[in-house]
Amino acid sequence: xxxxxxxxxxxxxxxxxxxxxxxxxxxxxxxxxxxxxxxxxxxxxxxxxxxxxxxxxxxxxxxxxxxxxxxxxxxxxxxxxxxxxxxxxxxxxxxxxxxxxxxxxxxxxxxxxxxxxxxxxxxxxxxxxxxxxxxxxxxxxxxxxxxxxxxxxxxxxxxxxxxxxxxxxxxxxxxxxxxxxxxxxxxxxxxxxxxxxxxxxxxxxxxxxxxxxxxxxxxxxxxxxxxxxxxxxxxxxxxxxxxxxxxxxxxxxxxxxxxxxxxxxxxxxxxxxxxxxxxxxxxxxxxxxxxxxxxxxxxxxxxxxxxxxxxxxxxxxxxxxxxxxxxxxxxxxxxxxxxxxxxxxxxxxxxxxxxxxxxxxxxxxxxxxxxxxxxxxxxxxxxxxxxxxxxxxxxxxxxxxxxxxxxxxxxxxxxxxxxxxxxxxxxxxxxxxxxxxxxxxxxxxxxxxxxxxxxxxxxxxxxxxxxxxxxxxxxxxxxxxxxxxxxxxxxxxxxxxxxxxxxxxxxxxxxxxxxxxxxxxxxxxxxxxxxxxxxxxxxxxxxxxxxxxxxxxxxxxxxxxxxxxxxxxxxxxxxxxxxxxxxxxxxxxxxxxxxxxxxxxxxxxxxxxxxxxxxxxxxxxxxxxxxxxxxxxxxxxxxxxxxxxxxxxxxxxxxxxxxxxxxxxxxxxxxxxxxxxxxxxxxxxxxxxxxxxxxxxxxxxxxxxxxxxxxxxxxxxxxxxxxxxxxxxxxxxxxxxxxxxxxxxxx
Numbered sequence: 001x002x003x004x005x006x007x008x009x010x011x012x013x014x015x016x017x018x019x020x021x022x023x024x025x026x027x028x029x030x031x032x033x034x035x036x037x038x039x040x041x042x043x044x045x046x047x048x049x050x051x052x053x054x055x056x057x058x059x060x061x062x063x064x065x066x067x068x069x070x071x072x073x074x075x076x077x078x079x080x081x082x083x084x085x086x087x088x089x090x091x092x093x094x095x096x097x098x099x100x101x102x103x104x105x106x107x108x109x110x111x112x113x114x115x116x117x118x119x120x121x122x123x124x125x126x127x128x129x130x131x132x133x134x135x136x137x138x139x140x141x142x143x144x145x146x147x148x149x150x151x152x153x154x155x156x157x158x159x160x161x162x163x164x165x166x167x168x169x170x171x172x173x174x175x176x177x178x179x180x181x182x183x184x185x186x187x188x189x190x191x192x193x194x195x196x197x198x199x200x201x202x203x204x205x206x207x208x209x210x211x212x213x214x215x216x217x218x219x220x221x222x223x224x225x226x227x228x229x230x231x232x233x234x235x236x237x238x239x240x241x242x243x244x245x246x247x248x249x250x251x252x253x254x255x256x257x258x259x260x261x262x263x264x265x266x267x268x269x270x271x272x273x274x275x276x277x278x279x280x281x282x283x284x285x286x287x288x289x290x291x292x293x294x295x296x297x298x299x300x301x302x303x304x305x306x307x308x309x310x311x312x313x314x315x316x317x318x319x320x321x322x323x324x325x326x327x328x329x330x331x332x333x334x335x336x337x338x339x340x341x342x343x344x345x346x347x348x349x350x351x352x353x354x355x356x357x358x359x360x361x362x363x364x365x366x367x368x369x370x371x372x373x374x375x376x377x378x379x380x381x382x383x384x385x386x387x388x389x390x391x392x393x394x395x396x397x398x399x400x401x402x403x404x405x406x407x408x409x410x411x412x413x414x415x416x417x418x419x420x421x422x423x424x425x426x427x428x429x430x431x432x433x434x435x436x437x438x439x440x441x442x443x444x445x446x447x448x449x450x451x452x453x454x455x456x457x458x459x460x461x462x463x464x465x466x467x468x469x470x471x472x473x474x475x476x477x478x479x480x481x482x483x484x485x486x487x488x489x490x491x492x493x494x495x496x497x498x499x500x501x502x503x504x505x506x507x508x509x510x511x512x513x514x515x516x517x518x519x520x521x522x523x524x525x526x527x528x529x530x531x532x533x534x535x536x537x538x539x540x541x542x543x544x545x546x547x548x549x550x551x552x553x554x555x556x557x558x559x560x561x562x563x564x565x566x567x568x569x570x571x572x573x574x575x576x577x578x579x580x581x582x583x584x585x586x587x588x589x590x591x592x593x594x595x596x597x598x599x600x601x602x603x604x605x606x607x608x609x610x611x612x613x614x615x616x617x618x619x620x621x622x623x624x625x626x627x628x629x630x631x632x633x634x635x636x637x638x639x640x641x642x643x644x645x646x647x648x649x650x651x652x653x654x655x656x657x658x659x660x661x662x663x664x665x666x667x668x669x670x671x672x673x674x675x676x677x678x679x680x681x682x683x684x685x686x687x688x689x690x691x692x693x694x695x696x697x698x699x700x701x702x703x704x705x706x707x708x709x710x711x712x713x714x715x716x717x718x719x720x721x722x723x724x725x726x727x728x729x730x731x732x733x734x735x736x737x738x739x740x741x742x743x744x745x746x747x
Contacts (some may be wrong), residue, residue: 004655024200024217025731027053027193036192043602043742044613045179058193060186061240062171062694066138067230069168075112077141077148084108084138094126108137115141117150125155133157185206190225203728204246212707214239238704247294247732248693251585253712263454265312266427268339276489280334280369280381282581287365295484296324302332305457307335313456318465319482320666323615325460326359328482329430332458333409337369337381341427342402343409344445346416348433349694350387350562351569352580355591357385357411357434369408369578386412389562408681410451428621430458462616463609465670483667490617491664496603496629496657504599504628505547511597512551512578516623518597520581521606521614534601540581557583584610586617593621603629603660604653608673609706611660652676674699 029658030053032043053058064325071084087108088639096101102121106128117137119125129135139153176435194246202209202217209216215223220239227233285292292300299317306313333343345360361514364381372378384398384407401407405424410416446455497504508518524535530547540555554577556568565585572580573592580586583607598618603611611629618626633653659672664673698705722729 011528022197022200023727023736024058024221025055027058027197028053030054031119032057035189035196037189037525039647042181042185046182047238048179049174049181054193056063058190058197058225059172059694061347062223063174063390065227065233066170066172069229070203071136073112074108074110074115077115079141079143082140084136085115086134086136087115089131089133089135090114090131091131092126092129093124106599108135115150116144116147117153119152122152123388128157129155142739144503154518163662166481167231168546169233170264171225171227180442187225187459194222194225201727204243204449205730213709214244216243218244223635233311235596237695241701243699243706243731244693244696245698245705247711247728247735249705249709250715250720250728251721251732251736252717253709255715259314260311263312264458264519265310265333265454266307266339266341266453267310268307268341268427274593280338280367281331281562283362283450284334284363284367286369289364290486292327292484293324293484293486295319295482296328299328299480299482302330302478304517307456307477308330312454313458313479314477315458316477317458317460317482318482319460319462320485321462321613322620323482323485325432325462325482326356327363329356329432329458329460330360330363332428332430332456334369334381336456337408339427340405340442341425342407342423343428343430344416344423344426345411345430345432346411347411347413349585349693350389350413350566351585351590353385353411353413357383359591360409360411365618366594375575375651381409382407383409385416385501386410387562388413389566421448422450426455426514428456428458430460432460456634462613463666463670467588480700490619490624492615492620492625492627494615494627494629496661496663496666497703498632500711501599502547502629504630508579508597508599510549511626516597517572517592517595518599519586519595519614519617520579521586521598521600522581522583523602524583535543536581536583539601543579543581551583552577553579554615555581555586558585583612590617591620592617596621596623596625597626597628598626602631604631604633604657608656608659608676609670611656612666612669615660615664627660629660633657 018634032046032051032430033040035054035057038046046052046057049060051060066082069084071086074085074087077085085108087110089106090109090342091105092109093105095105101121102123104122106117106119106125106129108115113457117139131445134157135149137153138158139150141148141150143149171183171187173186185640199218199223204214204217208214211683215238217239220236223232225239227236281304295530299319303313303315303317317325317328319328329345333345336343341577345356347356364383364591367381368378368379369381369483373379384401386395386398390398398407398410399420399422403408403422403424426446427611429446446457449455511518520539522534522536522539536555536608541554544553554568554572555564556572558565560568568577568580569590571577575594592733594617598605598614600611600614604615612701615627634650655676659669659676663669696704722732
């Protein structure tokens with residue numbers, strides 16, 4: 001029985017003609033045991049490897065390749081370098097060893113010389129390799145005494161039928177010793193699938209293939225598994241990566257197009273009849289004692305243009321630590337307020353909420369906005385703070401004023417998601433540090449209007465995301481990058497101290513004596529018997545009685561009650577404490593301009609993004625600042641990105657710390673971080689289960705991601721819809737699971 005019944009799959013009337021090609025995705029509905037050579041035992045073993053059907057097997061791609069297409073002469077062999085030779089067998093000897101083991105010694109010769117081969121526990125080789133037969137042999141030569149020897153090489157006898165493993169480019173598949181599946185098993189089964197499947201249809205038009213310089217799908221499927229050459233392997237891989245990226249981008253673009261055409265938003269346009277309208281942002285900027293950067297002005301203009309449209313804004317604002325995102329957020333809220341709508345700023349922690357509330361209140365100052373209900377025609381812009389620490393009486397008052405529209409903006413934590421939080425006219429939702437929230441939590445807040453209009457959404461992050469990752473993970477969001485720091489910011493000097501940490505404490509004492517403050521960050525709250533990392537409580541005691549004796553040292557960590565935590569932070573802001581020992585609770589948002597030294601203990605336990613965020617707590621006052629990274633991760637076996645597959649976790653930790661010392665650029669660090677730890681740490685939210693990306697990498701394949709996005713935008717603009725293109729649509733439906741699609745389209 002053929003794997004696919006072509007006649008049953010093709011609707012000739014819909015196609016307009018008989019189509020002999022088979023849709024590749026249909027193989028997903030064929031059982032593994034339909035493939036010759038795969039029995040129940042092998043099928044069970046394959047399922048243990050995550051291969052559930054024939055499509056899974058044909059898309060189980062090689063992890064690497066061995067180019068055995070070119071042979072060398074024996075005198076050109078280099079010790080330790082895999083190569084292929086064409087030679088004649090000159091002698092064969094079978095030796096019986098102890099414990100029933102065997103050794104077959106074979107001597108090969110060509111016109112340039114001779115070489116010995118040894119085969120352990122393969123007695124059948126003595127009959128297979130007869131003198132004068134010609135063979136291709138592939139392996140890595142090793143030196144034994146004065147001879148170069150090939151140990152257990154791969155052998156192909158010239159003229160023998162069957163699949164050759166030399167004289168060509170050989171695909172090497174991920175193997176499973178536990179499942180008992182070898183790379184040769186997989187190649188044999190895939191060859192059988194390709195033979196019986198025949199030609200497969202290509203869902204992409206020829207014009208798109210030419211525009212993007214892509215090979216057709218038949219060529220790609222065959223050459224990813226059985227390459228004609230290393231060049232054809234590259235072309236095949238590039239086409240299949242494009243397919244993966246296009247499916248993701250179509251999923252995103254389709255959702256974005258649907259929202260723009262079917263969801264009603266709020267047009268935050270100034271009223272022509274009101275001469276003072278449209279000027280709140282301008283009035284705010286005029287009152288500032290500093291100039292905005294070009295990046296901030298660009299971000300504000302992009303947001304204003306978005307908010308003027310009757311389509312809900314979906315925008316991601318990326319900005320490095322200290323780039324001025326809070327001011328951009330405030331300008332967005334002023335645009336909403338001028339039209340009589342409210343803003344909500346959702347943040348992950350109380351400390352960050354307090355910080356934003358204080359910063360926005362200081363920026364607003366005495367700014368007033370139009371109000372026809374007052375005698376003067378104006379009223380102050382009103383902002384409130386709502387967290388779990390808000391007193392009940394104050395909370396009830398805030399909730400009442402939100403309902404009747406007497407509050408223009410509310411800053412809060414998860415407390416904003418409570419069912420009793422109602423708005424008069426919610427027009428803008430801003431989510432800061434978006435990775436701390438789930439998409440459902442964000443949607444809860446946006447549903448609080450009570451009518452069919454959907455508030456604008458502004459997502460902010462101080463954790464830089466490489467552009468192609470943003471395109472994929474947040475593909476339905478328009479992206480704004482604030483890539484400038486305010487003038488006067490001095491790069492923070494970062495120093496890694498592996499062993500002797502005395503220099504860090506000397507610098508802290510020196511700067512405290514000069515009137516500055518410092519942070520000390522620990523990875524744990526209390527002692528742990530399983531992790532040898534410094535704990536905040538114990539370190540606070542040690543420092544107070546040791547290196548920082550006679551200096552006022554405060555303590556804050558996530559297990560403290562909210563009021564106690566805020567009291568410690570307020571005391572530090574006011575200068576009561578010269579040093580603050582903390583966990584990562586200060587990671588984002590904490591702004592104390594007088595702090596110019598941060599010491600991060602057991603720094604190798606943190607990721608680059610965390611380290612960069614923590615470093616951003618100092619250097620905010622225009623003074624020279626320092627960041628000390630303490631601790632030795634241990635092994636440093638290798639230190640370059642091309643060695644990543646061979647590196648242990650300690651070596652990767654060392655690379656992270658070195659990267660921190662090399663640059664203050666958050667975007668450069670984000671690229672480095674994702675290369676070191678792998679993009680799965682970022683894209684994992686949509687790569688659980690059957691991965692949407694088996695070959696592609698949103699980091700490595702930047703150019704293909706951008707090409708696929710352009711192609712998807714063009715297809716959507718020309719009317720492509722999933723229900724109109726059943727083949728490509730079926731691939732999206734099957735390969736991008738519901739949970740993955742939800743993550744991609746709800747962001």
